[in-house]
């Protein structure tokens with residue numbers, strides 16, 4: 001089935017990502033603990049008639065680990081993870097958005113318990129009627145289909161829909177109503193301590209020179225997201241490899257940081 005094949009699917013045995021891979025974000029992990037518990041044993045909750053959230057919204061700037069976190073929830077619970085990007089619903093062919101949504105939810109229900117992850121939900125979930133001019137029917141139909149699928153979940157269908165956005169302010173309030181994305185978890189740029197933790201995760205397989213001090217690096221990368229820090233470690237390793245070294249030294253991190261900061265500055269100029 002063409003449509004079904006579009007939703008990327010990760011079977012439980014591919015799911016090596018767990019909370020261990022997510023540095024810091026203790027608050028977010030705590031909030032999601034309940035979802036993990038539920039996915040591990042939905043019947044335990046269903047027997048007691050306990051209402052479990054159907055939708056969780058992860059809100060925060062790009063690269064702060066929203067996708068990583070959603071994947072880690074699936075990994076912790078040992079359930080399949082299906083993911084799709086909100087923009088994919090509208091991109092390909094006009095008229096298929098709503099049917100793709102139907103198909104995606106059907107696949108998820110067939111594989112329940114599972115996580116259905118919708119990245120960049122704002123691409124379909126912007127407040128209705130806010131566009132300039134007309135031509136937004138496609139998006140509205142897609143959004144309406146998502147809402148009706150979520151409303152239609154049966155008590156024995158253990159699908160948790162996790163959505164991510166860096167623009168929670170533009171979302172249609174209908175998405176945020178009780179029974180839909182009514183749990184909100186905010187994911188912020190890491191603090192200095194958070195950056196140390198993220199660096200530690202990403203240097204696990206990197207041989208470091210003795211002069212490398214992760215606290216210092218964290219101190220000099222204010223404003224970096226998790227994705228920026230991952231990139232930093234990789235750029236530093238590339239710099240070391242280019243120089244034929246067998247370990248990554250402080251100077252390599254400095255070179256990498258300068259390179260990334262130049263990129264960030266350029267982006268800021270472009271966005272100004």
Ligand code: ATP
Nearest residue numbers: 021022023062063064065066067068198226227230
């Ligand atoms: P976007 O909004 O751009 O989709 P995102 O918030 O979903 O970004 P991810 O794609 O999850 O961010 O993060 C990119 C990469 O950055 C992750 O795969 C991971 O390697 C790294 N990363 C981000 N946050 C963390 C973290 N807290 N701990 C460890 N790694 C992190």
